[in-house]
Amino acid sequence: MPLQIELISLNNEVFRCFMGWSAVLVLKMFGMSLLTGLWRFITLTFANPEDLMSPKLKVKFDDPNVERVRRAHRNDLENILPFFIVGLLYTLTNPSAFIAINLFRAVGISRIVHTLVYAVVVVPQPARALSFFVALGATAYMALQVIVAGAF
Amino acid sequence: MPLQIELISLNNEVFRCFMGWSAVLVLKMFGMSLLTGLWRFITLTFANPEDLMSPKLKVKFDDPNVERVRRAHRNDLENILPFFIVGLLYTLTNPSAFIAINLFRAVGISRIVHTLVYAVVVVPQPARALSFFVALGATAYMALQVIVAGAF
Amino acid sequence: MPLQIELISLNNEVFRCFMGWSAVLVLKMFGMSLLTGLWRFITLTFANPEDLMSPKLKVKFDDPNVERVRRAHRNDLENILPFFIVGLLYTLTNPSAFIAINLFRAVGISRIVHTLVYAVVVVPQPARALSFFVALGATAYMALQVIVAGAF
Numbered sequence: 001m002p003l004q005i006e007l008i009s010l011n012n013e014v015f016r017c018f019m020g021w022s023a024v025l026v027l028k029m030f031g032m033s034l035l036t037g038l039w040r041f042i043t044l045t046f047a048n049p050e051d052l053m054s055p056k057l058k059v060k061f062d063d064p065n066v067e068r069v070r071r072a073h074r075n076d077l078e079n080i081l082p083f084f085i086v087g088l089l090y091t092l093t094n095p096s097a098f099i100a101i102n103l104f105r106a107v108g109i110s111r112i113v114h115t116l117v118y119a120v121v122v123v124p125q126p127a128r129a130l131s132f133f134v135a136l137g138a139t140a141y142m143a144l145q146v147i148v149a150g151a152f
Numbered sequence: 153m154p155l156q157i158e159l160i161s162l163n164n165e166v167f168r169c170f171m172g173w174s175a176v177l178v179l180k181m182f183g184m185s186l187l188t189g190l191w192r193f194i195t196l197t198f199a200n201p202e203d204l205m206s207p208k209l210k211v212k213f214d215d216p217n218v219e220r221v222r223r224a225h226r227n228d229l230e231n232i233l234p235f236f237i238v239g240l241l242y243t244l245t246n247p248s249a250f251i252a253i254n255l256f257r258a259v260g261i262s263r264i265v266h267t268l269v270y271a272v273v274v275v276p277q278p279a280r281a282l283s284f285f286v287a288l289g290a291t292a293y294m295a296l297q298v299i300v301a302g303a304f
Numbered sequence: 305m306p307l308q309i310e311l312i313s314l315n316n317e318v319f320r321c322f323m324g325w326s327a328v329l330v331l332k333m334f335g336m337s338l339l340t341g342l343w344r345f346i347t348l349t350f351a352n353p354e355d356l357m358s359p360k361l362k363v364k365f366d367d368p369n370v371e372r373v374r375r376a377h378r379n380d381l382e383n384i385l386p387f388f389i390v391g392l393l394y395t396l397t398n399p400s401a402f403i404a405i406n407l408f409r410a411v412g413i414s415r416i417v418h419t420l421v422y423a424v425v426v427v428p429q430p431a432r433a434l435s436f437f438v439a440l441g442a443t444a445y446m447a448l449q450v451i452v453a454g455a456f
Contacts, residue, residue: 008160008312008396010453019393019454023447026386030444033382047375050428071199077229077381078185082178084389085236089171092160124202140182143175149162150171160312223351229381230337234330237388241323244312276354292334295327301314302323 007092014100018087021108025080028112032073035119039065072119075132076111083107083139090142093149103138110134159244166252170239173260177232180264184225187271191217224271227284228263235259235291242294245301255290262286311396318404322391325412329384332416336377339423343369376423379436380415387411387443394446397453407442414438 010016039045045063046052052059087104114131117123162168191197197215198204204211239256266283269275314320343349349367350356356363391408418435421427 010396016454019396019450022389022393023450023454026390026447027444029382029386030440033440048372048422048426050426050432068200073382077233077385078181078225081229081233081381081385082181082236085174085240086178088389089174092162092171118200122200122202128202136182136185140179143178146171146175150168150175220352229385230333230377233381233385234333237326237392238330241326244314244323270352274352274354280354288334288337292331295330298323298327302320302327 007094012091014095014097015091017101017104018091021104022084022087025083025108025111028115029073029076029080032069032076032115032119036066036069036073039063039069068122069119072115075114075118079132079135079139080111083135086139086142086146089146093145095145103142106138107135110138159246164243166247166249166256167243169253169256170243173256174236174239177235177260177263180267181225181228181232184221184228184267184271188218188221188225191215191221220274221271224267227266227270231284231287231291232263235287238291238294238298241298245297247297255294258290259287262290311398316395318399318401319395321405321408322395325408326388326391329380329387329412329415332419333377333380333384336373336380336419336423340370340373340377343367343373372426373423376419379418379422383436383439383443384415387439390443390446390450393450397449399449407446410442411439414442 043063043065044057045060045066047059110131117127195215195217196209197212197218199211262283269279347367347369348361349364349370351363414435421431
């Protein structure tokens with residue numbers, strides 16, 4: 001078994017794949033912030049008095065477009081952020097490159113699909129549920145592998 | 153002092169302990185998603201029109217059971233996710249194995265207790281406050297050690 | 305190009321800088337939890353029946369002071385937590401020390417300013433928007449560098 005030093009390396013294609021998808025998912029999450037802001041301006045829905053651009057406006061918390069993007073964003077916090085630590089630790093367990101790379105792709109693609117069907121163009125269920133469970137299942141599998149590697 | 157390379161290693165019991173608890177806490181957090189979904193189906197509380205399983209249902213945001221699990225989940229985001237980076241960096245400061253392993257255990261166990269007394273079987277205070285502060289105190293101590301190691 | 309092993313090291317000033325700012329930002333985030341708790345006690349705004357200290361109190365979810373701190377805290381989750389993985393991976397791409405250290409400082413300082421003008425002393429816009437975009441821009445730049453390093 002190689003040392004972990006050799007795994008945290010740009011020469012390790014699994015690590016490079018983890019780097020790429022992690023950074024793409026962070027940029028995707030930042031896109032949620034921008035999308036929330038866009039809807040706030042379109043619908044004039046601001047949560048703070050100091051954000052109101054006219055004395056005629058009042059703070060508002062219940063615009064369905066803003067709230068939809070915020071729910072999708074919170075779902076990202078709940079699912080993508082744990083992937084970052086699990087994916088890193090899983091890389092250090094020296095997994096099969098084929099399995100690891102495809103798991104990272106599964107997480108990355110399914111979380112992008114989740115955003116598209118939840119917050120961009122609303123697609124009927126089970127589109128969102130499926131994309132949610134693919135990413136959750138892949139991340140949970142990696143977490144189990146990390147526990148096995150840590151325990152034995 | 154050993155190189156950090158020797159610390160990020162399955163031969164380092166502190167790192168193995170960090171791996172194990174991190175993965176366990178990620179799985180625990182995913183359990184919150186499933187518990188939220190379970191309560192949504194039991195109470196028929198859905199936040200999106202496309203989730204409604206019958207034309208008679210309307211979106212609902214105020215079920216106390218759903219909201220309780222969501223508050224516990226958000227508390228996890230606020231406390232467990234910062235532990236992941238702090239625990240990793242703390243491991244790289246080459247801490248005493250005895251102290252580090254017991255800090256990781258304190259965080260892991262107290263966050264599981266926090267979930268149990270908050271979102272599974274409601275236990276009167278100060279059960280939740282105590283479990284909250286044990287994990288926060290242990291993580292804050294590690295953060296201070298990381299600052300000291302980074303600064304000097 | 306040096307091995308990544310040499311980059312994850314207390315001898316690497318970029319890594320030490322990342323450690324320091326990461327730990328400071330975690331402590332800052334924990335400060336938000338304490339500030340939320342403080343406002344809950346000042347305004348007697350508690351979200352759970354078991355938290356009520358007197359039978360005369362009822363659960364309350366709409367205190368503007370509590371909600372303001374909670375919005376600032378959620379904004380931290382959305383922006384600081386992604387910085388932790390991006391900053392770590394960016395450090396591993398062997399960036400210019402000058403650029404990297406100043407990017408970390410930009411994120412750290414602007415997120416502290418964001419908290420001050422949002423949740424401590426409310427400052428008129430565009431103070432909050434500027435501090436938000438400085439940190440987001442710096443983190444997004446690092447994420448792009450990580451994608452380039454991972455892909456090529």
